[in-house]
Amino acid sequence: QVQLVESGGGLVQAGGSLRLSCAASGRTFSTYHMAWFRQAPGKEREFVTAITWSGSMTLYLDSVKGRFTISGDNAKGTVYLQMNSLKPEDTAVYYCALRRYDGLGLRRSASTYDYWGQGTQVTVSS
Numbered sequence: 001q002v003q004l005v006e007s008g009g010g011l012v013q014a015g016g017s018l019r020l021s022c023a024a025s026g027r028t029f030s031t032y033h034m035a036w037f038r039q040a041p042g043k044e045r046e047f048v049t050a051i052t053w054s055g056s057m058t059l060y061l062d063s064v065k066g067r068f069t070i071s072g073d074n075a076k077g078t079v080y081l082q083m084n085s086l087k088p089e090d091t092a093v094y095y096c097a098l099r100r101y102d103g104l105g106l107r108r109s110a111s112t113y114d115y116w117g118q119g120t121q122v123t124v125s126s
Contacts, residue, residue, distance in 0.1 A: 001026050001027055002024060002025070002026045002028075002029075002098055002114075003025045004022055004024055004096050004098060004115055004116060005022065005025075005118070006021065006095065006117040006118065007022075007023075007120060008021050008120060009094060009121045009122045012122075012123070012125070013125050014087055014124055014126050015086065016086050016124070017083060017084045017085075018083045018086065019081070019082050019083070020081040020094055020096075020120060020122070021078055021080055021081075022079045022081075023076070024077040024079075029053075030053075032099060032101050033050055033051065033052055033098070033099045033101060033106055033107070034050065034051050034079040035049065035096065035097045036048040036050075036081045036094055036095070036096055036097075037094070037096075037097060037110055038092035038094045038122075039093050040091060045110050046092075047109070048060070048064055048094070049061065049064065049068060049081065050070070050106040051071070051072055051106075052106065053101065055071065057105075057106060058070055058106075059106040067085045068081060068084070079096060083122070086124045088125065088126045089124075090124050091122060092122060093120065093121050094120050094121075094122050095116055095117055095119045096116070096117045097117070098113065098114060098115040099114055100114055
């Protein structure tokens, strides 16, 4: 089993920044993809960004391009989400997820991810 633990959420004013972390422990895989999703009240879980295990490829939701940056540290088993220029519409619970590599590219669908963290709340005030 893989355990994913997110941290770094909180309350921030519009235009501010937050950095989320997701630490993985337990069973490890040599190749995998990591992603961040978010879910606002009353809405479906939404893909935000993903990264390959090597960090060589990333994928972003259009509305966060240029504002959010995903990165990873394999040695620490941790993936980060740097969020800048935050907007009230970014308010949500943010989840990290891990997908075992199956030879296919980065995926936006939540159903393709195998392990999930418990989530961390991000609230952006206007």
